[in-house]
Amino acid sequence: MxxxxxxxxxxxxxxxTEPLHRKAYFKTFDQLEIPVSEELYTSFTGASTKKVFETLISQFSLSHSHEESSAIKRAHFKDYFYNDEDFxxxxxxxxxxxxxxxxxxxxxxxxxxxxxxxxxxxxxxxxxxxxxxxxxxxxxxxxxxxxxxxxxxxxxxxxxxxxxxxxxxxxxxxxxxxxxxxxxxxxxxxxxxxxxxxxxxxxxxxxxxxxxxxxxxxx
The missing domain is CATH 3.40.50.1000 (HAD superfamily/HAD-like)
Known part of the structure; x- marks a missing residue:
């Protein structure tokens, strides 16, 4: 052995990558104009992006689908991934x-x-x-x-x-x-x-x- x-x-x-996901999510929440609290965000730990947006769609009656919302979040994540100086x-x-x-x-x-x-x-x-x-x-x-x-x-x-x-x-x-x-x-x-x-x-x-x-x- x-x-x-x-x-x-x-x-x-x-x-x-957690800080990048966090920034990307909050930028997306701002864009969708939904007030996601720290407590609500913490409850999503370990959940898939799809699950996060499905929850938010029902909670805030969003007009965006989870696919559209996830695509926005992914684009922000990619931007932070390549451009965030702390990463x-x-x-x-x-x-x-x-x-x-x-x-x-x-x-x-x-x-x-x-x-x-x-x-x-x-x-x-x-x-x-x-x-x-x-x-x-x-x-x-x-x-x-x-x-x-x-x-x-x-x-x-x-x-x-x-x-x-x-x-x-x-x-x-x-x-x-x-x-x-x-x-x-x-x-x-x-x-x-x-x-x-x-x-x-x-x-x-x-x-x-x-x-x-x-x-x-x-x-």
Whole structure:
């Protein structure tokens, strides 16, 4: 047994797109002239764009369809994605990715984001060359906390699960890794709130703690 593959979640692990989604949503709410409170916005955490606008359409009797509203929101998100000066990779993650790559470890991205968003991130930050494969949960039947995405990622890496490690930041992602029987490192940042790390094998708040020599004792 030794560490041969690392399966990365994306949002909250490689990039934090939440602030961009937030800005895009609120710009859309302004445009549609609907007063969405902080409390109402918070209640949408984890919901799909379609679900958010379906809720708002019934609550505010909007004349726009959820498709039209979602298209407006997506256009704003894209604009912020390419032009927002605060948007960058999470601190230390590029160094960690390069470190694994230089040590011959196979990297697979396993994210619930759509493949379009995954490709936008890889393209903007030049990550393509480091990863052997990418899986979008949006293309799978089951989503996290179901283990399917990580089992597929291990298969894509060509490694048995005991030679793999998942890096996750959310309750559902950690649970999915646990159910897949894969060693899970939880990344806890100052952005992270109300997530349950109890099923993670280790919890870190600095990516240097996940360097090969520091985690080899677990494998």
């Amino acid at each position: 030794s560490l041969k593959a690392v399966l990365f979640d994306m949002d909250g692990v490689i990039v934090d 960058d990779l999470i601190s230390g993650v590029r160094q960690l990715i390069e470190h694994y790559y230089d040590n011959g470890i196979t990297l697979i991205l396993a994210s619930s984001a759509t493949m379009t968003t995954i490709n936008m991130v890889f393209d903007k930050f030049g990550l393509e060359k480091y990863f052997s494969g990418k899986i979008s949960g949006a293309d799978l039947k089951e989503s996290k906390p179901h283990p399917e995405i990580f089992l597929k990622a291990a298969e894509m890496a060509g490694q048995p699960i005991e030679n793999c490690m998942v890096i996750e930041d959310s309750t559902n992602g950690i649970l999915a890794a646990h159910r897949a029987g894969i060693f899970c490192a939880a990344y806890k940042s100052f952005h992270t709130h109300n997530q349950d790390y109890s099923l993670a094998n280790i919890i870190v708040s600095d990516y240097t703690e996940l360097e090969v020599d520091k985690i080899s004792k677990f494998f």
